[in-house]
Each structure stands twice: as structure tokens, then as C-alpha cells.
Amino acid sequence: MSELTARLRAWGQRNMPTRDQMARSRWIPKSVLRTELWRFTRRSVPRAVALGLLVGILLPFAQIIFAAILSLPVRANVPIAALTTFVTNPFTTPLIWAVSYQLGNMLLHFDDKAGGAIDRLFALTDVWDAIQWLTSEGRSLALGLVIISVVSAAVGYVGSGWVWRWWVGHKRRTNLRTVQRRSRA
Template structure:
């Protein structure tokens, strides 16, 4: 069942309430739905987490927490899913986002060599910035929609499977 699997990896709410970056939310963290997994909070949490995973910004986890509080969905799942884009996967996923954005804008994707310098960043924002940002936004929205419906249907089918097993006993 998805609920048991997800709960196994979730941190304790008290540990997250005391986290230094989440303390800024104060009493907003006391909403019960932020900490419970149910058929409404889990799919929404997946949507928030998957959307924020595609956003190329610092402090993605704090932004995911803010969106989870705003939409009243499971906070730990939202924050954890942001780590889909980690230092290992980020170059590959963001390159895909650039390719998608370039195709949507009708640009031919340009090869580029990354340099860890401020000059490279400033000069590249004009050329690869718009396709990259559009690609991130489009893939974030698509991932959020797909994640929401997949988890919603998995939840529904796991409940139906449990009912069916109870009826056969």
C-alpha cells in the first residue's frame, strides 16, 4: 500500500517543525493535514514536490514547504520530492528542460559548454535563459499533473484492493 511505504520514509513532524529553515512558518506548521497522509493530501503533495523539483532556484525545499502550507497538503512528501533534482540528476534534467523550451519557442537548441563563472551566467541568460525557464515551467506543470493523477489513482486502487480483500475474507 502506498500509504505504508510513504510513511516508512517520512520524518517525524516534530523534527520538521524544529528545522531551522521551516521555523519561519511558525504556527502555520500546526495544521494537521500537513502531517497526515490521506487521499487528498498525498496527491497534492506529489504535485507540489514535482513542480518545485523542476524550478531552478535556490531553497527549493523552503518554497515547496510554503506551497504545501498554502495548498494544505502533506509537507514532508512535498519537501522530499524536491530532491529528485539533486546535484547528480540536475544537469541531465535541466538539459532536457532547455531542449523542451527551445523546441516550444521554435529555436534550434544551441550547444554550450558550462563554466562556473558569473560572466558565463550573465552572457548565457540572454541566449539559453528563456528556453530553459519555459522548459522548466512546462515540465514542472506536466510532472505535477501526472504525479497528482498517478498518486490519486494508486490511492483509489489500493483502497479498492483492501475492500475486495476484506469482502473475500
């Protein structure tokens, strides 16, 4: 383990509240403390990946909060749901929005006659201008975002389930080899 990783892990362990501290907090509901929301299981992890991708792509703000809140009714792993919302960040959001806009235009049979509508959105600095853009040309973006987020969530669910099965099988094979070596010796 590198020194940076060790330092980050130590910082996280120092600054993360314990379960007892959260249980004593009057701001945190008791349903958040259910252990199945914090354990890594073959069911909770794919749910969390799907939820995090759905919320991360679909919502432009407060993604971690919404992912954590929505993890409760679907019994998804809260840390994984929060972590997978980081799929959208300042580097990936412009690409996701541009692809979403083009997909929405294609499905709604709109032609971007003026060209560069998504460029105009990113050039807007005034909130009111951005709202006007969303009401006039934002339907394509909204439809594209919904489709991309749902497809990403489905792919994330299936993919994380496969990775989970592979990892468990890998661990079992490794343990079996270790036991066989010890029994021969």
C-alpha cells in the same frame, strides 16, 4: 525490515522534533502545526506530489523550503511535498535541463546554430558567466523548465491519486478476505 531501514527509522525518530517541541518553538508559526498538513489523506498526498514536482523541477535552490512554505496555502502534506523535491538531484538535473532546453528551443523556434549551448552552461564555473548565459540563451531553458514542471506536476497529481485509490482498494480487499476466512472457520 532490513537492519539499515530499522536504523534509519530509529535515527529519524530520535532526531525529529515532536509536535509539542515545534509548538513551543517561537520560530515556527502555529499554522504549520495544523494536523491536516501532516496527515496522509487522499487529497493532501496528490497535492503534495504535484507541488513537490513543480517546485523541485522549476526552482534550482531551496526547493524543500519553498515546497514546505507553499504546502500551507494549498493544504498539501508537508513531508511528501518536501520528499518529492528530490526528483531533481545531481544525477537527474543535467538531463532535465538538457531536455528543457531542447523543448524550449523547439517551441520558440530557435536553432542552436553553434551547437552545444547546454554543454557550455554546464562547463561554466563563474557565476557571472552563468548569469550572462541565462540572459542570452536561458529563455529556452526557462520555458522548457516551466512546461516540464507543470506537466510533471499534473502527471504526479493524477498518478498519485490512482496509486492512492489502488492502495486503499487493495487494503480493503485484503481485509475482506481476512474477515471471510475467519467467518468460515
